[in-house]
Amino acid sequence: xxxxxxxxxxxxxxxxxxxxxxxxxxxxxxxxxxxxxxxxxxxxxxxxxxxxxxxxxxxxxxxxxxxxxxxxxxxxxxxxxxxxxxxxxxxxxxxxxxxxxxxxxxxxxxxxxxxxxxxxxxxxxxxxxxxxxxxxxxxxxx
Numbered sequence: 001x002x003x004x005x006x007x008x009x010x011x012x013x014x015x016x017x018x019x020x021x022x023x024x025x026x027x028x029x030x031x032x033x034x035x036x037x038x039x040x041x042x043x044x045x046x047x048x049x050x051x052x053x054x055x056x057x058x059x060x061x062x063x064x065x066x067x068x069x070x071x072x073x074x075x076x077x078x079x080x081x082x083x084x085x086x087x088x089x090x091x092x093x094x095x096x097x098x099x100x101x102x103x104x105x106x107x108x109x110x111x112x113x114x115x116x117x118x119x120x121x122x123x124x125x126x127x128x129x130x131x132x133x134x135x136x137x138x139x140x141x142x
Contacts, residue, residue: 022061029057029065036075042103046096051075052082081138088135096132100125 017025036050051069058066070076081087088096104125108118 017060025057025061026065029054029061032057045103046099048075048078048082048088048092048096052079055079055083085136085139087138088132090137093132093135093137097129100129 032050032054035045036047036054039045039047039050055066055069058069070079078089078092081089104122107113107121113121
């Protein structure tokens with residue numbers, strides 16, 4: 001026997017978390033959006049990863065905000081590609097690696113760090129660049 005409940009619409013998905021948890025995830029998502037916007041203007045700080053994380057937070061707190069991010073004309077395609085295939089487009093890979101390299105160059109020229117700090121940051125950025133470059137560029141082949 002199939003139950004039809006008039007109080008539950010099949011199109012609306014309610015978050016499964018309690019109110020306090022939803023508030024925490026929504027606040028975290030809002031903070032990640034802010035960092036992502038800042039990252040769009042700073043070469044060493046990526047933005048897409050923060051938007052992807054914000055979408056994950058909104059999936060647990062606000063389906064409306066998650067939909068807004070997924071449908072956003074500039075941010076949405078990257079989030080959808082990541083969710084579907086773990087993919088990063090070639091232009092985004094180029095921008096990410098170029099941003100990391102230019103950010104490191106600015107860091108090196110302006111701060112003049114001691115060798116241990118310079119090497120540590122270089123290793124971290126190389127590892128991040130390797131991860132970005134290792135991701136698929138599009139949908140997985142069947």
